[in-house]
Amino acid sequence: xxxxxxxxxxxxxxxxxxxxxxxxxxxxxxxxxxxxxxxxxxxxxxxxxxxxxxxxxxxxxxxxxxxxxxxx
Numbered sequence: 001x002x003x004x005x006x007x008x009x010x011x012x013x014x015x016x017x018x019x020x021x022x023x024x025x026x027x028x029x030x031x032x033x034x035x036x037x038x039x040x041x042x043x044x045x046x047x048x049x050x051x052x053x054x055x056x057x058x059x060x061x062x063x064x065x066x067x068x069x070x071x072x
Contacts, residue, residue: 034062 004012028038036057043053 031057036060 007015024041024044027041027044031040032038034057040053040057044050
């Protein structure tokens with residue numbers, strides 16, 4: 001933790017913004033691969049809504065995994 005305490009505020013915010021940007025890009029990529037809109041990743045920025053978004057995403061139908069009803 002000494003490393004974090006020795007940082008200037010702008011350095012700390014730079015590290016946090018890089019981690020958040022990476023998380024958003026990776027999340028958008030996963031959503032796109034799952035057949036969903038990558039804009040869903042914006043819900044990760046809202047506290048408490050992000051947990052609900054993860055839950056909804058986990059239980060919704062995945063087009064590439066689950067075949068559509070009535071199709072063989």
